Amino acid sequence: MPQTAPQSGHLYAVEVRDHIMIAHSFKGDLFGPAQALHGATFVVDVAFMAEQLTDEGVVIDIGRATDALKAVLAPLNYKNLDEVPVFSGRNTTTEVVARHIFDAMAQAARAGELGTGGNALSRLRVTLHESHAARAWFEGPIGA
Amino acid sequence: MPQTAPQSGHLYAVEVRDHIMIAHSFKGDLFGPAQALHGATFVVDVAFMAEQLTDEGVVIDIGRATDALKAVLAPLNYKNLDEVPVFSGRNTTTEVVARHIFDAMAQAARAGELGTGGNALSRLRVTLHESHAARAWFEGPIGA
Amino acid sequence: MPQTAPQSGHLYAVEVRDHIMIAHSFKGDLFGPAQALHGATFVVDVAFMAEQLTDEGVVIDIGRATDALKAVLAPLNYKNLDEVPVFSGRNTTTEVVARHIFDAMAQAARAGELGTGGNALSRLRVTLHESHAARAWFEGPIGA
């Protein structure tokens, strides 16, 4: 049930990895030299969490989950994010891109596009590794 | 106390790593080519979590915890999991094996086999890395 | 609000990495050969967590956070921790050092030294990797 706090209960998770290579620039003195047009490889991990397994013994159909992630990443990969409409007027920081991928994957789950186990998912976590020394993530309930 | 939600409070953890190399097959169309007999290296991380440290300044005696993990993994290592009785009739997915290791380690903790700090453990998380691009975990309270 | 259980809600995080190289010894039979003077490289990850982003789209000014971490680590780096007063009379286990770094970083956050986003931080997690096979962490609220 939705009010469950998974971390004080138990939780299964499966996490898959993909990556994108993007250009972007940031607005704000905070960003120093990163205000210029530059880029990043984001290695993307998506963790699918559920309180129970399907009859087959999985959190989710990992093949369909991987395909769904690829579909979510495709409009970003090899792009200049400064020109991708969904990010218009916003800085595409690692945090913001993690949230965007979370929202799209959660929407896919709610729309039944993740197949077996997709309906039982309770939470997602999207982690973006931007170098060997820095990463960001967004985690939350799949919602309604 | 059992009702504590560790994630809204504080938590110490120690995590150790080992690995097993197993064969298995899966039942269910979901698994596609993985329905055939194949295998996996599972790199196994077990995180021991507690709200406070022992007088020595540790969550747990890492030597005994490592030995306990090795004892739990031994009946699985270099085996065909299709023939290991404890998994009879079930798919030995990464999720299922993670849960099995969790249950055995939690039982060891409750039985006092983990030594110093073992009694104060509140939670465990067992993560199985199956490749450079996929992993699964099970986390929960040690229970009673 | 402080009673929020972040894991049943949502959470953003940014994590940065640095490292220290220290000597130390431990007291207690539990530690076996590690009672002798030895040492460790601790690769240190600090995760800064918040429920919302700043107007710039970040959890925190990653440059200032990195500088703050470097300042916290400086008094430990290239030291024999047996002679560092703040640890007097205690074993400088990986857990204890993780907690020490947590406390210092939380204090920096409360003192406003982390810049943009620092005031909105809700939690920190400090992870110390001591080898390819073992690590420890401390996580908790920033507090007041």
Add this chain to the structure above:
Amino acid sequence: MPQTAPQSGHLYAVEVRDHIMIAHSFKGDLFGPAQALHGATFVVDVAFMAEQLTDEGVVIDIGRATDALKAVLAPLNYKNLDEVPVFSGRNTTTEVVARHIFDAMAQAARAGELGTGGNALSRLRVTLHESHAARAWFEGPIGA
């Protein structure tokens, strides 16, 4: 020219990664418990080496190289190697599988299947990671 000793000269390389999940057993007392049917995830890195770049500035068309690797791995993936004819009568150790992949990739290079840059390749190295603590590789000239 074939007599060049690349390591005393200069060398460019590009390396790509994929993985397979296989079952197998070994013959020989040397292998102890690994004589039983078990399995492994092999994370496979293939390094393509050349003394000069193509006009486009690459060692090789990384897309075609990746596809060629996938084609070479497909007959092994999700298989029991004890039943794969090409390995008949031999132990499919990490070294032997590395050599097999090397031979197949070198053959693809000689057959012109790797596209741009494929003709100028001088050497390959195939590395198989079998756990977090062990790996094997085979390196050699592409030959004639």
Add this chain to the structure above:
Amino acid sequence: MPQTAPQSGHLYAVEVRDHIMIAHSFKGDLFGPAQALHGATFVVDVAFMAEQLTDEGVVIDIGRATDALKAVLAPLNYKNLDEVPVFSGRNTTTEVVARHIFDAMAQAARAGELGTGGNALSRLRVTLHESHAARAWFEGPIGA
């Protein structure tokens, strides 16, 4: 002496890591979607190789080597490489950028800017990791 084949003799090496975040685009059908403006994080490893150690027991002063690498990377970091004059008219592939960094570091070594041990260096290898699944490198003698 230049004819030495280091790999049939012996060799010491020290390797240090840094990273850059850049934007760029490629010319040539070969590159498919990467012809568009996109970007990458390059995690850069530079290995300094020598046949003997200094009196202090090092290949090179790792502090000065790290500073020299930082100086070489600075004109590239947070830049659109399409607009960096040194790469004018060329594709800034991972291979090409690796070679550029190699040339600059070799020049620093020959100019005596690497301090202790710098004069005894025989070879360098520059590796650029562009994602969790691909990397490129250039290795060669320091030359004259």
Add this chain to the structure above:
Amino acid sequence: MPQTAPQSGHLYAVEVRDHIMIAHSFKGDLFGPAQALHGATFVVDVAFMAEQLTDEGVVIDIGRATDALKAVLAPLNYKNLDEVPVFSGRNTTTEVVARHIFDAMAQAARAGELGTGGNALSRLRVTLHESHAARAWFEGPIGA
């Protein structure tokens, strides 16, 4: 024969990993703050190289090789290297410790202590990772 240049021919390798945790100090202005007593975790990779495999299909008996490495590391692990006689009067830099482990492993190979395949080994490479951002290695022929 010893003049063989393995890198212009072909080469098999198997690499295993272990680690040690040591204290030490350095003499020489070059070392700056590392002149003080501090410490390190060295994650140790030893690569065993041969031009051909044994009848069983291996470079070496990985079990015996792992045991031999453990025996070589034992006198260093949990020690203050400043007090280990074999290093008397020398800086125990990462390079020097790598060379020491190389010499001891090569001696074990020549003494026939590595079992199957040990006699056919041509080269070893010993890599010590001292942090997430620095490592050193020594590679050479096993010699006579």
